[in-house]
Amino acid sequence: MKTGTLTIFEKSRPGRKAYSLPECDVPKTPLSELIPERLLRDTPPGLPEVSEVDAVRHFTELSKRNYGVDSGFYPLGSCTMKYNPKINEEAARMKGFTQIHPYEPEESVQGCLEVLYKTGEMLAEITGMEKFSLQPAAGAHGELCGLMIMKAWHESRSDTARKKIIVPDSAHGTNPASAAVAGFEVVEVKSDENGWIDLKSLRETMTEEVAGLMLTNPNTLGLFDGNILEIADIVHEKGGLLYYDGANMNAIMGITRPGDMGFDIVHLNLHKTFSTPHGGGGPGSGPVGVVKKLVPFLPKPVIEYSGKSYYLDYDRPLSIGRVKSFYGNFTVVLKAYAYMLSMGPEGLRQASETAVLNANYILKKLKDDYLLPYDRVCMHEVVFSALKQKEYGVSALDIAKRLLDFGYHPPTVYFPLIVKEALMIEPTETESKETLDRFISAMKQIAKEAETNAEYLKSAPHNTVVSRLDEARAARNPVLNEMSRAAE
Amino acid sequence: MNDFEIKKYSTEHEWVGVDGDRAYIGITEYAANSLGEIVYVELPELGNELNAGDVLGVVESVKAASDIYSPISGKVVEVNEELTDNPEIINEDPENCWIAVLEISDPAQLDELMDEKEYEEYCAEEE
Known part of the structure; x- marks a missing residue:
């Protein structure tokens, strides 16, 4: 297990702390004189005890796992994940x-x-x-x-x-x-x-x-x-x-x-x-x-x-x-x-035009690699289906997971419901042609891998901190807090 | 469980197994496979009077939540409580895992549903 996957509670050591207070220069009063005894807890709260540097590293490490439009391409269909100026x-x-x-x-x-x-x-x-x-x-x-x-x-x-x-x-x-x-x-x-x-x-x-x-x-x-x-x-x-x-x-x-x-x-x-x-x-x-x-x-x-x-x-x-x-x-x-x-009125119009252009660029570049159930000029997003890849046992979910290895947020999958194995890609207007080209080449590589190395896709992602999650188990037996995790 | 007198299929991918005046309702293997791993099943209430086409319950998988439509009319006389804690048993054997039992109110409705062969052809077309 990578150290980054330990919780702050697991890193805790009794007595370790990130503060030092000066000697108290006023008389100490027992807590029970200030707060009624019945309201006081029997055991101290289970707060983690770590040094300052460990606390800083822990949360810095977690923050590095965030993914947003400021970190990379985020073609999540129907969500318009455009850059936020x-x-x-x-x-x-x-x-x-x-x-x-x-x-x-x-x-x-x-x-x-x-x-x-x-x-x-x-x-x-x-x-x-x-x-x-x-x-x-x-x-x-x-x-x-x-x-x-x-x-x-x-x-x-x-x-x-x-x-x-x-x-x-x-x-x-x-x-x-x-x-x-x-x-x-x-x-x-x-x-x-x-x-x-x-x-x-x-x-x-x-x-x-x-x-x-x-x-x-x-x-x-x-x-x-x-x-x-x-x-x-x-x-x-x-x-x-x-x-x-x-x-x-x-x-x-x-x-x-x-x-x-x-x-x-x-x-x-x-x-x-x-x-x-x-x-x-x-x-x-x-x-x-x-x-x-x-x-x-x-x-x-x-x-x-x-x-x-x-x-x-x-x-x-x-x-x-x-x-x-x-x-x-x-x-x-x-x-x-x-x-x-x-943006101004012209700028807003240009934003929409470019959003539509970008989606159609992806449509055109990927339509030979992925099934396009509605083969027409699209608007701001394009919906492919992974049915071609399904023949090799690779699903839309596997493709989405593999995209994580390339450093992309995956597109929306399995929606809209009327398209089987849907991959819904919305690039937005704020992405450059170079970004779109890199994404397209990743998608093309994945389409090839589906034919030649389906197993590799089915076990993706391979380069992320956390590997493939068991979504069914997570939904059936959710572990929602540290105490139930410890009880597992 | 598989020895129904009659087993029929709906266009919405439910099966109906007839046993006297009782109809067992489940979702087909095709439906279970396309949904993926089922994580939750919402069962109907006992005593509910359903018309053909009414929502009988909901199956939720990691991919989507889908309504289960009642292929025929009838009163809900039994529900498969085991699904509350173990929804995955649908994936293990969808064609035998019933979700609810209806008291059939109009047997003629069964004639409008597909038999096994017709349903297989229907699924092949859907692909």
Whole structure:
């Protein structure tokens, strides 16, 4: 076992410490005189006892195992792991933003309110919505919030029979989950041979019991659904609303807008499309935007501008209420605002164009090595299948594990569910051609290894600190803390 | 367990084994193989009245969580409790590991399902 794999508890030695205190120069008082005896623990806490250098080395070693966009290529499909410009962090650390309190009066936080207001305006322009709420904490929270707005709108019109939400079979798993949490019954529609929504199936499913349709466009296959206007008509004719899952917004910024496609509600992932940190807890931010008729239902308070100053509008009787304490993940919103300002409208459009170009470059370069189930120009991500490699007994998981040896974060695997052995690659716009070429050559080498040395792939990774994990055992018998580990 | 009077298959890769008015429901070997190692099974509640096509339970593997659809209508009269602690027994022998037993309410529905040969052809097409 490598020393790096020992826990800090295993490195502990009784009496070893990383501090030395001066002699106490005040009278000592027994703890039991300060704290009631019944509240004192019987045994001292099991804290690790190590020297300072051991503590520093231990955590430095752990920190080196982190992998993020700052360490390397991260083509995790559907997650838009683009580079997070450091200027965003500069903006978020400015004292005027950090040294405030959420209970301050409106007049002393005008700058913060302005940032929120203007970010909302920009997002509305980018998506073709009327107004945004920046409260939702991340994507799935945005979905839930959007569905609550949908429900409130139907109910405000005394249309209470709508208990169902339609979700395509290629949807992100959060869509049916959010619909279920919002109290809807989920109905699935199939995709056609193009990977688009099957219109016949949609017409059959779209009844007056359906509150709305949740859709990602481009969808999770990285394909833009060219029937979107017809889809919107089918849903609207039956009195439903269209919900846009903005996870794939990185493909279309400045090119087309959900509002122009007929969508009524949109959530965005600032931690994907708008370059704020993702993974490791983010935190995320999932603003929700709506068309004009739904504005009264947005969470409150809504930030408004009187012509002279910004204020928080609580007087909104139809609002679904507050969905987050205070005003959302403010500094995340701030980073997205900094990003939009530094990119500008042309820059955002270029980002989307390059994201699409990069994905198509990978598609073209790897389509002879990996099966491409939907062989068309893709948008910002490309979905391959490992079925060719499966003939040699190599699965998508084996390929993902082997990529770790090359120092890459693997792509998303086994999603979307409608592609067998799916490998979903989203390079984003921030990668150079050289990076893409290196990744492509690693993928080509892996495809060759599948034919000549399948066993080597099945036991990958070989060069990482931790070798192949037994995922099934981890899921069946999770060991979640040190005490149960010691008991093993 | 394998000696059902009739064994039928659904397009969603469930099998139905008929024993009198009781129908044993499980997932096929094809389904178990494509799911990979199963780590959790959500069983239906006893007494639930299911219609054909309703969600009977959920199987979760390291790859994905999938709904199990009831191929026929009926009342849940028994569930395989052993799956709660040992979900892996499905992978060991999927075609014999039943998940729940339904009291068949409409035997005619069985005619709409595939027999073994038809199901084999169906799987070959899916590949």
